[in-house]
Amino acid sequence: MKAAVVLFPGSNREGDVASAIKRISGKAANIVWHADSELPANTDLVVLPGGFSYGDYLRCGAIAARAPIMNAVRAHAERGGLVLGICNGFQILCEAQLLPGVLQRNAQLRFMCREVYLRVERSDTPYSRRYNAGDVLKIPVAHGEGNYTADDETIKRLEGDGRVLFRYVSPEGKLDPKWNHNGATNAIAGILSEKLNVLGLMPHPENHVDPMIGPTDGRGLFESINTVLEAA
Amino acid sequence: MKARVTVTLKNGVLDPQGKAIEGALKSLGIEGVESVRQGKVFEIELSAGDRVKAEAALKAAADKLLANTVVENYRVEVLS
């Protein structure tokens, strides 16, 4: 796996995701500067990390989505390359229109850092083959604007095409407004692009990969990517 | 030259912040409030130049950055 983690001014979880990648694939990720216009040669996974790019001023991810590197990221995605946006990265992907919809403020209007439960909706994607559909994962979130919103038609299309990969659920795996901490439409926590190669999600799987620190339910996501890329 | 771009949520898009403010105003006893929607306003100084060009530049600014046209509308005004 040859990963490139894009560093925008104000990114702050680039180290967390880079170390998760290293831990699981054994390979160090390249850190790529937002002002560059090209990805390192042979990059096969682009990660847009969590943080507050440009302070999250204006709208989360809005300014970063217009950074020079994003043209290269778009081209990579169009070629079918894998692009993973976590938290702020998800917001950037939506602003760049690589994924539909927007992330609005959490329904409670507060930043929330806590562990939540995610249901894996399908296992036949590059990001989830190490999970089974229906698995319930314990993964932390840390965001103030993660409330996924899109127009009815978009939601219908996402649901119809099976592009919702993760949903906020109860520990038993049931949909329950009480466990949808940010009020996201249909409890959506993560969605895929049409070709299933672009994933945006609000939770932080990269913070749950180290048994010394806590649960390790996030490993499967990186293991899935690694399996796909190593097989390629 | 002074200009203003106002960005508001499209009709039908849920506005959690507006809803919360609506509730708060009601509980503060402010009378007659039926609904509140929150938007943004950008006050922009432009280097002197022609009005038509300025409007075009502002529209470009709104389309490219200031508004997320998936959920927002905008309005451009050149003030002086």
Added chain:
Amino acid sequence: MKARVTVTLKNGVLDPQGKAIEGALKSLGIEGVESVRQGKVFEIELSAGDRVKAEAALKAAADKLLANTVVENYRVEVLS
């Protein structure tokens, strides 16, 4: 009745948002932008009633909640 309350930062108060947007507009090649300050706008529906009372209610809303008068100014308009 429709009304609008516009809240803007007082002069001299740091506007990190405006600063970041200004930089982004420049690097997007939007011409002539000298400075940007960001504010908020609240679009409020009021139950029909008298204009003067409405203005008073909106002023109260702005003072008590919509504006942080430590750092912000506001402007109230009853539109229709």
Added chain:
Amino acid sequence: MNISNTVKITPELVAEHGLKPDEYERILKLIGREPSITELGIFSAMWNEHCSYKSSKVHLKTLPVTGPIVIQGPGENAGVIDIGDGLACVFKMESHNHPSFIEPYQGATTGVGGILRDVFTMGARPIACLNALRFGSPDHPRTRHLVSGVVAGIGGYGNSFGVPTVAGSVGFHSRYDGNILVNAMAVGIADADKIFYAKATGVGLPVVYLGSKTGRDGIHGATMASAEFGEGAEEKRPTVQVGDPFAEKLLLEACLEIMAKDCVVAIQDMGAAGLTCSAVEMGAKGDLGITLDLEKVPVREEAMTAYEMMLSESQERMLMVLKPGKEAEAEAIFKKWGLDFAIVGYTTDTLRFLIRHNGEEMADLPIKELGDQAPEYNRPFTESPKLPVLDAASVPAPTSLGDALGKLVGSPDLCSKRWVWEQYDHLILNNTVQRPGGDAAVVRVQDGPKALALCTDVTPRYCEADPFEGGKQAVAECWRNLTAVGSTPLAITDNLNFGNPERPEIMGQFVGCIRGIKEACLALNFPVVSGNVSLYNETQGRGILPTPTIGGVGLLKNFEQSATLAFKASGEAILLIGETRGHLGQSAYLATLFGREEGAPPPVDLTAEKRHGDFVRDLIAKGRVTAVHDCSDGGLLVALAEMAMASGIGAKLEAAPSGLPAHAFWFGEDQARYVLTVPAAAAPEIESAAKAAGIPALRLGVTAGEQLTLPGENPISVAELKQRHESWLPDYMAGNG
């Protein structure tokens, strides 16, 4: 505000600058002429309480500040201690009380920003933030608004900056109605041989301005922070500064990059009284003069005067003395991060602080004297009268222990602070081994196995009743919390929040607390390496409770050997280490259930404290205990309830020993105590080890079921307790409290 440099200095102007007539006389003597307005501004900034410590210095000097692990004690931006393997821990705590009362969100953010800057100025990468918050009574009309703004502000800054906020404390008391406390602590890690200091060396070297532009923010902020609130406090509003965590994150990265490139001779952040304090500090510490040309200072507002530039408290700025020839390299790094970089002056051998603006001389002052000759006061003080020890028999028993316990764990002070710490990103950087909710946070250092334990503590009720014992207790509790997670306590930072020092009773509280802190630090081998003093926390003659917040750092050689407070399994023996006398004076039980704050606080026996703590730490290191929790506010039953609530496992408890009223046993707040669980079979051995060491150990019962059961009492459901514990704060904040 547009002040020409030639205005006549009137007594009113002097007073407006917070300078007393005799202080002004001192200025006249020092410079031999009337100062210009810019000079008066500079003096007012340097000589106010906040910067000069004029009321506190004589007493602070008595604190123990040295030890084998201390690399840098008080006096620099932050304290530095050696944590082995070539690494140093850099930390400090600072208050932003007054600004947070006026504008809670921005006041709190700029407090966090300021303390983070203090830490990375020394070359350390911040790894954790903590905070200690005190609000007025929950019934006070402003409290909810202040809690909401302060918490959002602390989170808003740390979350965006990218450092986990891992621990803290929150309390409520009507004595903070008009003066809340916002104490923020930051902790960083640096290479022990690459610490950066403020002291400049070398003549003719460029003085460089870095970071954000200067505006008219917070002019007179430092003076405000030292002025007692009057009726007109609202008027002071425009002096509030706005924080920009995004700019600070860039400043951090740029500073660390520049430091790694070996460009930096000296560095100082611009905090209170910005350019003035930072430049004077650099020059005075290095026995050098500094000349500044203000037209070179990056400004974001028009027509700023010298006076304004020298006093502006705009955030996210630094001053640096560069090595010769490194200008271009340094500038390139700052430009890359999109930050301002300007050479605004140079060092001289004149020992003068010379300020020019467009070629005109605005100030010319002796640089050493600006700092050294600040007035110092040994203010008169009266010791607080000793209160009698309250007889437990004079305190009513509760209707039932379960009822009292429910009220305590659901009270504003003892309830869960989850609503607060969930607004803080406490997981970022992936090193948070123990999250908020335990006795101390545990944060892994680099890739481990080393880790730091961190916490903040103080019990203001105790300090009010007996400043000396209260000061001791704050240090002891901090040490105990660090011990309870298994760490070796290393050093502390303190944040001394008090009322008006010009009142002898307040000064007496201050002196008493310091004496207590000193005694505890000496006994526990726990030096003070940094700190902050916040005085004049007083409104209309009513001071806050004396609140010397202690922030502690402990070291775990291997974080896998840390202990947590949750019960781990049913059927384990529960042991109490330490002696219980049933001390109810100033207890949470008395205050919460009966609204009485009476009697002497519990005395702290530092010898016992040390002996018991060392014993417990040793058990943890040897892996012989399964859960550990210290006993503090609320006493033994609250400690047990917290261990139960953290796990969902209950306990079957024995009756209180005869000779003590049950409520005194269960709710007394005797010090130097820990609750442990151990596998049942291991209990006798540990009991006999304790006995051999002369340490009281008492079998309290066994973990079992999902209830706390006490002989002769209705069982107490852990789930119901937890419900009460978790719901007070969210309900209150939602307006249903």
